[in-house]
Amino acid sequence: MDSSLIFSGIIALGIVVLGLGLAQKDSSVDNKRIQYVSKDKEGALKRKQADPDADRRKKLLGNIKDLEIKERQMRKARLSTEAKIEQAGMTITPLNFWMFSIGIGVFVALVLFVIGQPFYIALGAAFAAGFGFPQWVLKFMIGMRQKKFILEFATSIEVIVRGVKSGLPLNECLKMIGREAIEPLGGEFRRLVDQTSMGVPLDQALAKLFERMPLPEVSFFAIVLSIQQKAGGNLSEALQNLATVLRSRKMMREKINALSSEAKASAMIIGALPIAVCVMVSITSPSYMSLLFTDPTGRMGLMVGLGMMGTGIMVMRKMINFEI
Numbered sequence: 001m002d003s004s005l006i007f008s009g010i011i012a013l014g015i016v017v018l019g020l021g022l023a024q025k026d027s028s029v030d031n032k033r034i035q036y037v038s039k040d041k042e043g044a045l046k047r048k049q050a051d052p053d054a055d056r057r058k059k060l061l062g063n064i065k066d067l068e069i070k071e072r073q074m075r076k077a078r079l080s081t082e083a084k085i086e087q088a089g090m091t092i093t094p095l096n097f098w099m100f101s102i103g104i105g106v107f108v109a110l111v112l113f114v115i116g117q118p119f120y121i122a123l124g125a126a127f128a129a130g131f132g133f134p135q136w137v138l139k140f141m142i143g144m145r146q147k148k149f150i151l152e153f154a155t156s157i158e159v160i161v162r163g164v165k166s167g168l169p170l171n172e173c174l175k176m177i178g179r180e181a182i183e184p185l186g187g188e189f190r191r192l193v194d195q196t197s198m199g200v201p202l203d204q205a206l207a208k209l210f211e212r213m214p215l216p217e218v219s220f221f222a223i224v225l226s227i228q229q230k231a232g233g234n235l236s237e238a239l240q241n242l243a244t245v246l247r248s249r250k251m252m253r254e255k256i257n258a259l260s261s262e263a264k265a266s267a268m269i270i271g272a273l274p275i276a277v278c279v280m281v282s283i284t285s286p287s288y289m290s291l292l293f294t295d296p297t298g299r300m301g302l303m304v305g306l307g308m309m310g311t312g313i314m315v316m317r318k319m320i321n322f323e324i
Contacts, residue, residue, distance in 0.1 A: 086212055088141040089184060097134065105130020121299065146215055149185050153217055154246040156181055156189070157239050164236045170225075171196060188213060202229055217246050260320045267316040274309060 081094045092100075109126035117125075156177045163173035171193065178190035188209060195205040206222035224242050228235050282289040292298040 083211060084138055084142065087145070087214065088138055089145050090138075090141070097138075101130045101134040103130075104133065117293070118299070121303075124303075145184050146213065148183070149188065149213055150215060150217060150250070152181060152185055153221075154243050154250065156185060157221065157243040157246065161236050161239045161243065164239070170235070184213075202226070217249070220245070263316075263320045267313070267320060270316075271309065271313050274305070 081097060085092060085094060085097060105126040108129040109122045112122035112125055159177060160170070160173040163176065164170065168176075174189055174193050174196075178186050178193050180186070181189060191212075192205050192209050195208065196202055200208075203222070203226045206225060210218050210222055220242055224238050225235075227233075228238055278289065292302045
């Protein structure tokens with residue numbers, strides 16, 4: 001027999017033996033994996049039987065995750081002009097708001113052109129008056145309305161707690177707050193009750209409330225009611241804990257305001273002092289201050305000074321304003 005055939009047969013036999021060995025090894029590994037998975041399933045089943053609240057916790061985590069996604073979507077929607085107008089409690093349309101803003105800017109630009117100011121000064125002042133001033137007024141109105149809302153919000157939640165403990169349904173407690181609470185708290189709760197009476201689900205109505213009043217306290221309130229509606233639980237106890245948290249936040253906010261009141265007063269004095277000095281010097285010596293408005297160097301110095309003052313005011317505002 002040819003030696004090359006014998007050598008080829010030996011190589012083929014070795015390959016077959018090696019393949020059988022690898023196949024046996026893979027099957028043993030697969031068997032170990034199957035046993036591990038089966039044991040893991042048995043352990044999971046035992047853990048599930050030993051912990052009957054596991055499904056409920058999993059459901060709660062899923063509900064919280066859904067609420068976080070909805071909150072991110074609502075945060076984007078709150079940045080629109082229409083949402084800001086609604087948060088301020090105004091009844092005008094966004095078109096009327098922008099027309100009013102453009103009108104203010106055009107008026108300021110015409111006045112500055114008439115008195116002989118350069119184009120770049122008139123354009124900058126028109127932009128500040130047409131875009132900055134209306135937005136500042138809108139933000140100021142939103143802040144004032146939110147402060148009035150949060151003033152009695154914790155007390156209103158305690159009213160709901162007492163009503164639920166006495167046997168009243170949640171909807172009746174909400175109606176009671178809408179009738180007796182001050183504005184804008186009463187008006188927002190009346191809108192909430194009207195929406196639920198028209199068939200809107202409670203979680204969607206609470207989401208609309210959060211869009212109109214984007215406060216962390218309202219978000220907490222919406223999350224508590226939504227989770228209680230889906231997963232059950234002691235509503236009065238959950239709302240009582242929420243009221244305690246809201247009162248603690250209010251006390252912390254008032255403490256921060258008291259500690260930062262001196263810094264706020266100093267910032268107001270420092271910010272108003274240059275303007276007051278400029279006005280008084282203009283009244284007593286008009287020719288001395290007129291160079292700031294007629295001479296190119298004076299105009300440049302005035303613009304630089306206003307920019308530095310604005311930057312300083314913004315920095316001081318960030319230093320003395322705290323969010324909790």
